[in-house]
Amino acid sequence: MFVSENLSVNEKGNLTIGGVDTINLTKEYGTPLYVMDEELIRRNCRSFKSSIEKFYGGNGLVCYASKAFCCTEMCRVMKDEGIGLDVVSIGELYTAIKAGFDCDKICFHGNNKTDEEIAFAVENKIGHIIVDNIPELERLNTIAKEKGIVAKIMFRIKPGIDAHTHNFIRTGQIDSKFGFALETGEAFEAVKKAISSENIVLRGLHCHIGSQIFDIDPFESAAEVMLGFIAKIKNELGFEVKELNLGGGFGIKYLNSDDPVPYETYMERVSEKVHKMCDELGINLPFIIIEPGRSIAAPAGITLYTVGARKEIPNIRTYISIDGGMCDNPRYILYQSEYEAIVANKASEERSEKVTIAGKCCESGDLIGENMPLQHADSGDIIAVCATGAYNYSMSSNYNRIPKPPVVFVKNGESRVVVKRETLDDIIRNDL
Numbered sequence: 001m002f003v004s005e006n007l008s009v010n011e012k013g014n015l016t017i018g019g020v021d022t023i024n025l026t027k028e029y030g031t032p033l034y035v036m037d038e039e040l041i042r043r044n045c046r047s048f049k050s051s052i053e054k055f056y057g058g059n060g061l062v063c064y065a066s067k068a069f070c071c072t073e074m075c076r077v078m079k080d081e082g083i084g085l086d087v088v089s090i091g092e093l094y095t096a097i098k099a100g101f102d103c104d105k106i107c108f109h110g111n112n113k114t115d116e117e118i119a120f121a122v123e124n125k126i127g128h129i130i131v132d133n134i135p136e137l138e139r140l141n142t143i144a145k146e147k148g149i150v151a152k153i154m155f156r157i158k159p160g161i162d163a164h165t166h167n168f169i170r171t172g173q174i175d176s177k178f179g180f181a182l183e184t185g186e187a188f189e190a191v192k193k194a195i196s197s198e199n200i201v202l203r204g205l206h207c208h209i210g211s212q213i214f215d216i217d218p219f220e221s222a223a224e225v226m227l228g229f230i231a232k233i234k235n236e237l238g239f240e241v242k243e244l245n246l247g248g249g250f251g252i253k254y255l256n257s258d259d260p261v262p263y264e265t266y267m268e269r270v271s272e273k274v275h276k277m278c279d280e281l282g283i284n285l286p287f288i289i290i291e292p293g294r295s296i297a298a299p300a301g302i303t304l305y306t307v308g309a310r311k312e313i314p315n316i317r318t319y320i321s322i323d324g325g326m327c328d329n330p331r332y333i334l335y336q337s338e339y340e341a342i343v344a345n346k347a348s349e350e351r352s353e354k355v356t357i358a359g360k361c362c363e364s365g366d367l368i369g370e371n372m373p374l375q376h377a378d379s380g381d382i383i384a385v386c387a388t389g390a391y392n393y394s395m396s397s398n399y400n401r402i403p404k405p406p407v408v409f410v411k412n413g414e415s416r417v418v419v420k421r422e423t424l425d426d427i428i429r430n431d432l
Ligand SMILES: *Cc1c(COP(=O)(O)O)cnc(C)c1O
Pocket: 065, 067, 068, 086, 109, 208, 210, 211, 212, 247, 248, 249, 250, 291, 292, 293, 294, 295
């Protein structure tokens, strides 16, 4: 009935998350409110981790892509689960370090790292700096030399796999702002340069083919291309690349009609492919890193809003206005992403209407969705938008000077704030 396994309805007819009544949560913390089920976050981590154990002899590491949802407590939870972290900016890196994260388990990405970011990563001995381009490699080598440190790197490679949701084509990917192309020989030149750079050690290669991917085929193809490149490096340069980072991008269930493959199946098939290819190519099995973001965080979260105005425009549509919008969830205005919504205080009733849920920002495009099945919603009702745990809080803004909602974690029937609600004084904090 509900899109995520942790949602249910109690005897009062209220929606529950992780067994906690959402209406009680709104009474305690107000709306809009992000709620995340810590148990489900942890279960998702464990399922990725155990799939590497089961199908790849544990010879790998799960790194949570923190851009999906990052705050100090989330980093602590990841640390506690024994998994690594993928960060893409000095801000995410700083958050991880403040949370006491083990820097050897951090992958630092970004297609245009600043000198400040590079220096910060080098000083903190980040385990994997994912180098995106030659000027960055040169700057990194210089900065590492100045500090007397040897930087551990991977290269971001464009494997030439264009992953769409249901099919994939092997062209076009050369046109991406991320990483080195294989076709042009630029990736091979970068490897040569890294091997001869004094303050650089090349640990491995990385690729990330996209996001919200439902097919396993493009992941297999990416692994195949990357292993072919590793074999070429071995044969032509006599250098063994020991680690292969295959990125993230595993699809999740946003709508009841979505049907993602179990993540175990992904690891099972990719692992089979890697074993077979390594045999054929005569190379050693690499240490594998995967970087799930959305698939760990998204299903664990919901956003709760209070309904304000209801506007019925005859023969056109019904607008249900909420006390949040694109400032806390910009994914509809960015990508027309779709969500399931429920009136949380009428969760056992039929979703008998089709409505447009509208935000409160001054943009006509500020919608959570159109044509959304929903129970009859009136002013004062609470709406839950489901599977908002990823790329919602992390993409939120203060557009219209709207304070950001808090994030509450639920676990064992209890709730606690992990990110406070912004105050009006927070809004003017940096104004002079
Ligand atoms: C965004 C990103 C991820 C995570 O993607 P999801 O779709 O959230 O799983 C992993 N690795 C890199 C390099 C990324 O940019």
